[in-house]
Amino acid sequence: GESVGLHLPTLSVQEGDNSIINCAYSNSASDYFIWYKQESGKGPQFIIDIRSNMDKRQGQRVTVLLNKTVKHLSLQIAATQPGDSAVYFCAEKLRNNAGNMLTFGGGTRLMVKP
Amino acid sequence: DAGVIQSPRHEVTEMGQEVTLRCKPISGHNSLFWYRQTMMRGLELLIYFNNNVPIDDSGMPEDRFSAKMPNASFSTLKIQPSEPRDSAVYFCASSSGRQALYEQYFGPGTRLTVT
Numbered sequence: 001g002e003s004v005g006l007h008l009p010t011l012s013v014q015e016g017d018n019s020i021i022n023c024a025y026s027n028s029a030s031d032y033f034i035w036y037k038q039e040s041g042k043g044p045q046f047i048i049d050i051r052s053n054m055d056k057r058q059g060q061r062v063t064v065l066l067n068k069t070v071k072h073l074s075l076q077i078a079a080t081q082p083g084d085s086a087v088y089f090c091a092e093k094l095r096n097n098a099g100n101m102l103t104f105g106g107g108t109r110l111m112v113k114p
Numbered sequence: 115d116a117g118v119i120q121s122p123r124h125e126v127t128e129m130g131q132e133v134t135l136r137c138k139p140i141s142g143h144n145s146l147f148w149y150r151q152t153m154m155r156g157l158e159l160l161i162y163f164n165n166n167v168p169i170d171d172s173g174m175p176e177d178r179f180s181a182k183m184p185n186a187s188f189s190t191l192k193i194q195p196s197e198p199r200d201s202a203v204y205f206c207a208s209s210s211g212r213q214a215l216y217e218q219y220f221g222p223g224t225r226l227t228v229t
Contacts (some may be wrong), residue, residue, distance in 0.1 A: 036220075098208075101169075
């Protein structure tokens, strides 16, 4: 029979276009947010982070936007390249949790068409 | 810096056998995390340690799973006895544990197949 698995939202973009990956987080007490990229067969890798006292942070080709009013986080990738194809996870950290535990979202698959 | 090191990278075992997964965190990191990733459930936190002490093991599925961190540079995750439903990729991650340094660094994972 057909196996049932976690359905990952998928974003398909043309090479060179900009990508926007969205994430809704759950807890208004979260004070830190992070985006990870996971390529096939590898562990998640850090992309960019943002603290709750900021609305926007930019890195190289990536920008993270935080809207605390609606508990929404987005990752923007400029000029998307084939190497950006991966699953992207957002994660949040609750204020004052011991040991810096992160809670991960379900992930979004980004597919870049050449 | 070698990053987080996990071994073995792949493990195939028969149901009922004991499985031990190993992790060496990044030197100087005080927090260590064990995750499990499957298609069904995504990325799940199993347990995490701070300064070698288990802080939260609420994600450990059942008593068949146990984790230890005898020192700051080594941790194990043991499954005894293993079952086919334990098949997954198991990741270890470490973090500085210090104030305002929250990023977790992941190892390459151990792909476990239980037949």
